Amino acid sequence: MESIVKNREVVLVSYFEGGPVTEHHLTIRETQMDINGCKEGEVAVQNLWIAVDPYIRWLMESPDRSIYFQNYELNQPITSDVVGKVVASAYLGLEVGDMVTGIYQVSEYSIVAGSSLKKLDTRFVKPSYYLGPLGMGGLTAWLGMVLIGNPKPGEEVFVSAAAGAVGLLAAQLAKSKGCRVVGSVGSEEKVKVLREEFGLDDAFNYKSETDWNAALSKYFPRGIDIYFDNVGGGMLEAALNHMKMNARISLCGMISQYNMKDWKESYGVKNLMNLLLKCAKMQGFLVTEYWNYRDEFMEEVRGYMKEGKIKYREDVKQGLDSFCEALNAVYSGGNIGKAIVQVRHP
Amino acid sequence: MESIVKNREVVLVSYFEGGPVTEHHLTIRETQMDINGCKEGEVAVQNLWIAVDPYIRWLMESPDRSIYFQNYELNQPITSDVVGKVVASAYLGLEVGDMVTGIYQVSEYSIVAGSSLKKLDTRFVKPSYYLGPLGMGGLTAWLGMVLIGNPKPGEEVFVSAAAGAVGLLAAQLAKSKGCRVVGSVGSEEKVKVLREEFGLDDAFNYKSETDWNAALSKYFPRGIDIYFDNVGGGMLEAALNHMKMNARISLCGMISQYNMKDWKESYGVKNLMNLLLKCAKMQGFLVTEYWNYRDEFMEEVRGYMKEGKIKYREDVKQGLDSFCEALNAVYSGGNIGKAIVQVRHP
Numbered sequence: 001m002e003s004i005v006k007n008r009e010v011v012l013v014s015y016f017e018g019g020p021v022t023e024h025h026l027t028i029r030e031t032q033m034d035i036n037g038c039k040e041g042e043v044a045v046q047n048l049w050i051a052v053d054p055y056i057r058w059l060m061e062s063p064d065r066s067i068y069f070q071n072y073e074l075n076q077p078i079t080s081d082v083v084g085k086v087v088a089s090a091y092l093g094l095e096v097g098d099m100v101t102g103i104y105q106v107s108e109y110s111i112v113a114g115s116s117l118k119k120l121d122t123r124f125v126k127p128s129y130y131l132g133p134l135g136m137g138g139l140t141a142w143l144g145m146v147l148i149g150n151p152k153p154g155e156e157v158f159v160s161a162a163a164g165a166v167g168l169l170a171a172q173l174a175k176s177k178g179c180r181v182v183g184s185v186g187s188e189e190k191v192k193v194l195r196e197e198f199g200l201d202d203a204f205n206y207k208s209e210t211d212w213n214a215a216l217s218k219y220f221p222r223g224i225d226i227y228f229d230n231v232g233g234g235m236l237e238a239a240l241n242h243m244k245m246n247a248r249i250s251l252c253g254m255i256s257q258y259n260m261k262d263w264k265e266s267y268g269v270k271n272l273m274n275l276l277l278k279c280a281k282m283q284g285f286l287v288t289e290y291w292n293y294r295d296e297f298m299e300e301v302r303g304y305m306k307e308g309k310i311k312y313r314e315d316v317k318q319g320l321d322s323f324c325e326a327l328n329a330v331y332s333g334g335n336i337g338k339a340i341v342q343v344r345h346p
Numbered sequence: 347m348e349s350i351v352k353n354r355e356v357v358l359v360s361y362f363e364g365g366p367v368t369e370h371h372l373t374i375r376e377t378q379m380d381i382n383g384c385k386e387g388e389v390a391v392q393n394l395w396i397a398v399d400p401y402i403r404w405l406m407e408s409p410d411r412s413i414y415f416q417n418y419e420l421n422q423p424i425t426s427d428v429v430g431k432v433v434a435s436a437y438l439g440l441e442v443g444d445m446v447t448g449i450y451q452v453s454e455y456s457i458v459a460g461s462s463l464k465k466l467d468t469r470f471v472k473p474s475y476y477l478g479p480l481g482m483g484g485l486t487a488w489l490g491m492v493l494i495g496n497p498k499p500g501e502e503v504f505v506s507a508a509a510g511a512v513g514l515l516a517a518q519l520a521k522s523k524g525c526r527v528v529g530s531v532g533s534e535e536k537v538k539v540l541r542e543e544f545g546l547d548d549a550f551n552y553k554s555e556t557d558w559n560a561a562l563s564k565y566f567p568r569g570i571d572i573y574f575d576n577v578g579g580g581m582l583e584a585a586l587n588h589m590k591m592n593a594r595i596s597l598c599g600m601i602s603q604y605n606m607k608d609w610k611e612s613y614g615v616k617n618l619m620n621l622l623l624k625c626a627k628m629q630g631f632l633v634t635e636y637w638n639y640r641d642e643f644m645e646e647v648r649g650y651m652k653e654g655k656i657k658y659r660e661d662v663k664q665g666l667d668s669f670c671e672a673l674n675a676v677y678s679g680g681n682i683g684k685a686i687v688q689v690r691h692p
Contacts (some may be wrong), residue, residue, distance in 0.1 A: 232618065241609075245635070251622045263587075268614020272578065276597045276630035284622035289591070 007033040009077040009107035010323050016060035021324045025060060026078070028320060033109050035088045043100075043114045044088040050106050051081035051131040052317075052326040052339040077105040081131050083120070084110070094119060101130045108320065108343055124306040132338035133169050133305065133312045134298055140287045141169035141228075142297040144250035146177075147290075148283045149226040153178030156220055158239060161230035162203060163190040165338040166252060170228045171200055172310045173301075179226070182219045184212075184235065193336055198311060212238035228252060233267035240271045243278040251284040313337030319344070353379040355423040355453035356669050362406035367670045371406060372424070374666055379455050381434045389446075389460045390434040396452050397427035397477040398663075398672040398685040423451040427477050429466070430456070440465060447476045454666065454689055470652040478684035479515050479651065479658045480644055486633045487515035487574075488643040490596035492523075493636075494629045495572040499524030502566055504585060507576035508549060509536040511684040512598060516574045517546055518656045519647075525572070528565045530558075530581065539682055544657055558584035574598060579613035586617045589624040597630040659683030665690070 011029045035044040056078065063071045072078050082105075086098045091114025094100065100117040104110050120130050132138060144166075151157060157174040161167045162183025171194070174181045182202040183194050194203040202219055209215040216224070216238055223244035229236050232254025239249070275282060304310040315335040317326040323341055330339045357375045381390040402424065409417045418424045428451075432444045437460025440446065446463040450456050466476050478484060490512075497503060503520040507513045508529025517540070520527045528548040529540050540549040548565055555561040562570070562584055569590035575582050578600025585595070621628060650656040661681040663672040669687055676685045 236618070251618070254619050254622060263617045263619065266616040266619065268616045269618060270612040270614045271609045272582070272597070272615055272628075273600050273609065273612065274630075275628060276600060276632070279629075279631050279635050281627060281629045282618075282621060283625075283627045284620075285625050286622070289625050 003036045004032055004034050005109055007031050007107055007109045008320055009105060010320055011077050012060060012072045012074055015062040015074070016057055017062075020328045021057065021060070023324065026324055029077075033111070035109060035111075038088055038090040038111055041091050041114055042111050043086050043091050043094050043117065045082075045084035045100060045104075045110050045112055045117075046087045047082050047084040047106075047108055047110060047343045049083045049128040049131055050320075050323070050341045050343060051135065052323070052330055052341055053080070053137075054330055056080060056327060057331070077107055079104055080106050081135055082106070082110070083127050083130050089114065091115070099127050101135070106320070106323070121302070125302060128314060128316075128340055128342075129305070129312060131340055132165060132314065133301055133310065136287055137165045137338065138169055138301055139290070139294060139297050140252060141166045141173060142301060143285050143287060143290050143293065144228050144252045145170040145173045145226070146297075146300070147293065148250045148285060149174070149228065149248050151177040151179045151226055155179045155225035156222060156244070157181045157226045157228070158216070158220065158224050158242075159183045159228040159230075160206075160235050160239075161185070161253075162194055162200070163336045164230065167228070167230055168194075168198065168312070168337060169301075169310065170252075172198060173304075174226065174228075175199060176304050176309045184215075190336060197313075206235065213241055216242045223247075226250070229254070233269075237267075237269045237271055240269070240274040243274050243280045245278050245280075247278055247280040249280065249282040251282060315339045317341050349382045350378055350380050351455055353377045353453055353455045354666055355451060356666055358406060358418045358420055358422065358424050361408040361420070362403055363408075366674045367403065367406070369670065372670055375423075379457070381455060381457075384434055384436040384457055387437050387460055388457050389432050389437050389440050389463065391428075391430035391446060391450075391456050391458055391463075392433045393428050393430040393452075393454055393456060393689045395429045395474040395477055396666075396669070396687045396689060397481065398669070398676055398687055399426070399483075400676055402426060402673060403677070423453055425450055426452050427481055428452070428456070429473050429476050435460065437461070445473050447481070452666070452669070467648070471648060474660060474662075474686055474688075475651070475658060477686055478511060478660065479647055479656065482633055483511045483684065484515055484647055485636070485640060485643050486598060487512045487519060488647060489631050489633065489636050489639065490574050490598045491516040491519045491572070492643075492646070493639065494596045494631060495520070495574065495594050497523040497525045497572055501525045501571035502568060502590070503527045503572045503574070504562070504566065504570045504588075505529045505574040505576075506552075506581050506585075507531070507599075508540055508546065509682045510576065513574070513576055514540075514544065514658070514683055515647075515656065516598075518544060519650070520572065520574075521545060522650050522655045530561075536682060543659075552581065559587055562588045569593075572596070575600075579615075583613075583615045583617055586615070586620040589620050589626045591624050591626075593624055593626040595626065595628040597628060661685045663687050 008028050059072045083101045086094050094114050099120040102117040104112050151174050157179045159167050159171045162171050163185045171181050180201045184206045191203040194200040224242045227239040227249045230253045354374050405418045429447045432440050440460050445466040448463040450458045497520050503525045505513050505517045508517050509531045517527050526547045530552045537549040540546040570588045571590050573585040573595045576599045
């Protein structure tokens, strides 16, 4: 490989203010990179897969609109979860040919501090799975279902938004522990996929079964031991009415209620009394607070994947030019599983 | 002591249907008892103190109005938590002179199955304390504060209804663990007592400080680690806005919302998002589900009392004839600490 390579990177050229993401916001910029130009401690990585997550659009907003994250800078490459292959190394822990993952610039090649990368074990899983079931989303699902939910064989588990990248894994983790698992999703197609491809015991479409209390009575006639909540509001209230003794509720997300300035306009949950009468626990969590569980989680989930107990689905688009399209698709809600961009055509 | 004694017992003669409890509902019936008439396994007990708890009035209602408990029968003695002294025994584990506690008939003397009684260690505490801080209310406070709240030195603890029998103990348990503790109560007198007699760091009157969010900002400028909730509704919502990272909420009671048929009319809590953002836990519990912690709790609380770390206050009325008056006082909310009836004038 020549030392000087042509490099393409995805650059933010104007802040996002609503509507679809277009070339007006993200453009491709061509540069050159000397892959042998690593300084002490750095490695050069040829990037292979990029994660396309909803939070990317938040980081594209003007900094004065954001609360929780450090936004992208204008005229700089954006960052995301990336999986790539080391092509040059001035870092002791990594060699040429190693597969690595980290959060860094979205481009074809990057020069990165070696200490910020994680070397991947790709014997049993696709490298891109380190952006999904073995990445941040996977850790999120594991924390909520395994660490907080603590599922036991025979228990009854409900997962909302069960066809999403996190829900899909949370549901299968509960299946791996011997639970009966039912998910709620937004289309009949997703119901079918969860039942037939991912082995859930059942699933229902919350858009057609609009009386959620009645739906949960039907799908959980014996009640719910664990509710993995991605949605909050009315679905959480309905689930509270079906708790069994010593039930657990993992609060993973309530995205519609993120703006704390307006909390008084949020949905009021009226039946918290159920927590008391059922000696039940409701626990929130943020993946950023639990990085120390990363190795434990990765070993367990990789084991399940090796045994075929956990399947996964990726929605892969080809080439950096498809980044905008992939990001918009995440927000249209049509896809199942993890959205990623493969940097090079195979 | 003669074998045949005159006995007086408190009998339910008509169901309670609202208003104050009177002699129309509870009357004293005089009988005779042969205290040497114990059958195999029974003991005769001279009763000394009777607990006067709110639930007693629920059990006095007609059975068709009750949901959770087995109601009292008409023309039979009512039951309660009792502490007494064994005066005759046909049970291997108890001797004459032993102090015992159990749930049985409210009377001057009772014949009880020995196996249903607990022998008391009265070296360091008043026997009547086994109806309060070392009884069911004490276990309730311990479960919510110690087992579920898990207080650590320096943490910030909020207790609502902090002058009640349970809240008073929960607050002092947190103090014993080295926490800063603030309580909410319903009168200025109670504020004063909590600060001066029970050593709370502060207390406020929720009837005069009606903006509870503002009150909690004032009393907890650094936020709350543990909220021991006896009230639910708007106070719970206010507390949720002040949670620190990894906070815990113990749901001990929400009595105003007991009627589950009407849950849709209950207060809607809008800011559960705080649980997620603060990785916080909210846990309900019922003392009846945790009897197995009784010995552990009793040993710990008795130790604190011996060391003087936990104080208690009883509101004592004299003689079985005062039972109605004591029960009505519990509902008027004026007393501080545990309401009990001393069966004999000292």
